[in-house]
Amino acid sequence: MTEELKAISIRQPWAHLILAGIPLVKQYQDEDGKTQVRTTGQVVMKDVENRTWYTKFRGVVMIHASLRDDRLAYRWLMGQGFSPLVCMALAGPEIPRGAILGQVEIYDVVKDSTSPFALPEHWHWLLRNPVMYSVATPCAGKLGFWTPRIEIAK
Numbered sequence: 768m769t770e771e772l773k774a775i776s777i778r779q780p781w782a783h784l785i786l787a788g789i790p791l792v793k794q795y796q797d798e799d800g801k802t803q804v805r806t807t808g809q810v811v812m813k814d815v816e817n818r819t820w821y822t823k824f825r826g827v828v829m830i831h832a833s834l835r836d837d838r839l840a841y842r843w844l845m846g847q848g849f850s851p852l853v854c855m856a857l858a859g860p861e862i863p864r865g866a867i868l869g870q871v872e873i874y875d876v877v878k879d880s881t882s883p884f885a886l887p888e889h890w891h892w893l894l895r896n897p898v899m900y901s902v903a904t905p906c907a908g909k910l911g912f913w914t915p916r917i918e919i920a921k
Contacts, residue, residue, distance in 0.1 A: 772870065774829040774915050776908030777816065779864055780840050780857040782832040784813035784884075786869040786899040789849055789857070811849075812897065815882040816873075817889040824912060827872050827896075829919070831908045834865040847883065863903035867919055872896045 777785065788810035797803050841854045856862075871894045880891035904919050
């Protein structure tokens with residue numbers, strides 16, 4: 768049995784961006800005029816979880832990646848200037864779904880976050896200290912906060 772940490776289910780790619788972020792890349796032309804992509808070494812972390820409901824919960828919560836993706840997220844990320852190649856990789860089968868991936872701390876809940884990931888007219892759960900587990904632990908998700916009843920591999 769796991770320690771009594773709560774979990775929350777979040778669709779991909781958002782679960783991955785909370786725990787691992789998304790790398791920034793730059794496109795450039797090589798000597799042959801071909802477009803090349805190079806990482807900048809910087810990673811943008813999703814530091815806000817948008818919800819329509821408020822929570823009094825503060826503390827560490829496990830992140831469960833839902834089975835279904837937020838399909839509009841990939842388009843939004845590309846519209847924000849993130850590389851289509853990176854977005855396609857996030858949509859790929861290598862990114863786990865239907866599993867506990869890691870944990871993050873919810874340290875506050877506000878309505879006025881300035882994060883680029885904050886949606887208008889939502890509660891913004893402010894996140895910090897993400898930890899990606901070394902192994903994704905498959906399990907079914909649930910709505911709201913829930914307690915996984917399985918052994919979590921960290």
